[in-house]
Amino acid sequence: MQNQIQINFEEIDSYIQQEFCYESNKASFVIKEPTPNYSSINDFIKQSDEILQDNIRNLILSKQLDEVEVYKKADVDRKLFSKIRTQPDYHPNKSTLLKLCLAMNLNTDETENLLKSAGYSLSKSLRSDLILRYCFGHKIFDVITVNQILDHYGEKVI
Numbered sequence: 734m735q736n737q738i739q740i741n742f743e744e745i746d747s748y749i750q751q752e753f754c755y756e757s758n759k760a761s762f763v764i765k766e767p768t769p770n771y772s773s774i775n776d777f778i779k780q781s782d783e784i785l786q787d788n789i790r791n792l793i794l795s796k797q798l799d800e801v802e803v804y805k806k807a808d809v810d811r812k813l814f815s816k817i818r819t820q821p822d823y824h825p826n827k828s829t830l831l832k833l834c835l836a837m838n839l840n841t842d843e844t845e846n847l848l849k850s851a852g853y854s855l856s857k858s859l860r861s862d863l864i865l866r867y868c869f870g871h872k873i874f875d876v877i878t879v880n881q882i883l884d885h886y887g888e889k890v891i
Contacts, residue, residue: 738878742885748867749886752857784821785850792837792847807836808876827853828891831865835876841869861888 793800804814809832817825817833830851834844841855848854855862864886868879880890 738873738875740878740882740885742882745864745867745882745886749860749863752863752866753860785825785847786818786821788847788850789818789833792839792843796837798837803833803836806876807832809833809836824851827851831891832876834869835874835879838872838874839869841866844869860886864888865891 792798793803800814800818801811804811807814807829809817809829813825813829816823817829827848830848830853831844834847837843839847845855855866857863857866861883864882865879868874868882873879873882876891883890
């Protein structure tokens with residue numbers, strides 16, 4: 734039987750109000766470094782971060798997790814998990830990756846790094862992402878509990 738997690742919505746409300754950032758359309762663009770002179774697009778691609786599949790594999794190994802337990806806890810189908818792990822050209826959606834992050838009990842930084850390798854992030858200007866940041870920061874890793882919190886705030890569940 735799973736432990737029942739007590740959800741403190743007042744604390745979550747306070748966190749959202751404190752962390753919410755609204756970025757105006759009048760942002761100035763400052764180029765900090767000159768753009769590298771790449772001889773071809775392939776050179777540029779080679780400079781990119783690690784591949785998502787490698788990141789997932791490395792996290793599972795470093796945390797000594799069982800892959801079957803990870804995809805089951807994340808409520809991800811075995812075939813989908815296999816596709817994510819073995820097909821570098823497959824691009825899973827953000828919700829699927831977030832469920833995997835929860836299943837692996839990743840902290841906020843680890844989650845951000847994994848999301849980044851897939852082209853996603855946890856924004857401080859989206860309430861749903863702030864709620865997810867809160868959950869990762871407060872070690873709320875149960876997908877059902879996280880979805881209850883998201884639903885309470887009228888956000889789309891993952």
